[in-house]
Amino acid sequence: MRLLIAEDDALLRAGMQLLLQSEGFEVAGAWDNADDLLAAFEPGSADGAVLDVRMPPTFTNEGLKAALELRAQVPDFPVLVLSAYVEDRYAGRLLGSGAQGVGYLLKERVGNVGEFVDGLRRVLDGGTVMDPEVIAQLFSRRSTEDPIRSLTPREFEVLGLVAEGLGNTAIAQAITVSETAVSKHIGNIFAKLGLAPSDSGHRRVLATLAYLRS
């Protein structure tokens, strides 16, 4: 898997390169700004990109714009966007560019290398990965009449894991219950939220986020 990196902080860029290489990825290029990455990008030259949101010159959302630009050039090009803070509008804009192969994570998630790399792999496989903080932020904005409030704490937890892009098996492992229990929870969640159940992982995230954003 050949990856592109855009991260303006030299230490983090080098660290990210090291981390990805030691986990068996190939780093096809690393830049300290989004424009250079876009200039060097050729369709077919890489399988995905990891981008910091804030980069020169304006230090606002260059990385996000670059991610959208990459996906405009190559539909569903896998991008994982890293951010120092959670901004659910960014998540919304990313998902707006198509559901396949997008990820939005807080930068500090790289500390847990195993989970970070799993998330990255899911994105590269065309899945969707949203940071738990994004989900929490969306939840906290909902009013009390929302059906989301009728979820039990366990169902809430499961929905969070669903939104992160985990499959039923992974969720079952994460909260140490049986897989049947997980699918029962998910069935309940979709029933309470008025959504039709579906098997595909990223579609579940989409449905959830689409509902939450409405």
Next chain:
Amino acid sequence: MTIRAGLESRLRDARFLLREAGHWPASLGVLVAGIVLLPFLPLGVGLYAVPRLLGTLNRLAAGAQGRAAAFTSAVIPFDRRRLSGRHSFGELAALVSAPETKRDAAWLGFHSAFALLAGVLALALPVGGVLYILVAPFWPLFPADAPLELTLTVRSWTDAVLTMLLGLVYVAAGWLLLPWMARRVGSATLAILSPRRYADLARRISELSAARASALAAHAAELRRIERELHDGAQNRLVGVVMMLGLAQRAAETDPAAAVPFLGRAQDAASEALAGLRAAVHDIYPPVLDELGLGGAASALTSRSSIPCSLNVTGLQRAPAAVESAAYFVLAEALTNAAKHSNASRIDVVLRTEAAAREEILVVQVDDDGDGGARVADARVGDARAGDDLAAGSDRGGSGTGLAGIARRAAAFGGKLILTSPPGGPTHLRVELPCAF
């Protein structure tokens, strides 16, 4: 200012002047009517005509005041007298001699005399200039017995070029004159129509509004600067820490010895994060300022300097905390910079409060006799700390990043950095910070 912004502001000027010119016939009409009616005022016709005339004048003046206030964004701190209804003869006499009436009449004279002229110039200079430039090249199309007449009679290419140059002069004159004319017409209208003490009050209000706006802007810029420093500085370092720890953990699973270098890097990154946090907190408000004031804090800085450093704080007055904090930061940065890059043998620091045109400014002056050649780089403060053994190829930040930080800090307070540093030295650095908060 960009051409586009300049053009937009001049279009606004032209609109204002043309609108004034559009009201000119009404002004002239009232003026003529007033002069014609003057001899008849004591007669019965006065009772009928004067209230109408004054009412019309009052409306015209009120309209002009409103337009001028809108154009100059001025505040009118009083209610205009408005005339209405019938008046007895005694009231009329009082009305005619009232100061408001005199001001309205003075404005009428001003408006009748200048509004048309200003409007015509506002239109004729740019339009005429452009027309000259566009039409002159077509002089051969005109028959010899009726040549093209544009100020000059255009009979040859020399004439055409001269005419086009004249057109350029008109356009340039319009470009330079328009803002001046619009400003003068606007402010004269307000000045003539406002009672004297209110005029002062209005000016003071607009000064205070501007000062408040710049204070708010400075505050917002400071908050953004702090946010950026924390996110891009300390937080990124901490991300580096967890990243290195994660790598160490992964490495330890296979070979515990391989984890050690990562732990070292994690520790380095953590130390940098601490240093970054300390610097960020210190930048927000250096505690020493509270204890010693700016003069004392500055003397603590200069006495720590590795290059012999003199300090002069005569004529330094207390300034708002935020301004003093910025001045302290500027001085600290300037001294660090000089120590790192100048090779100077001595530094002279002057801090003083100066009276500028509209407000007091706090001046920080740092002169050294070093190598010179300092310049403001277009880079961020954070980059100077980004160095690490992993950071192959990253610039470690020369003198320019420190100076860029100073320039940014000054700009946040509506101040400026003036730097003269010829190669070979000496370097004069002067930062002016307005105190109007």
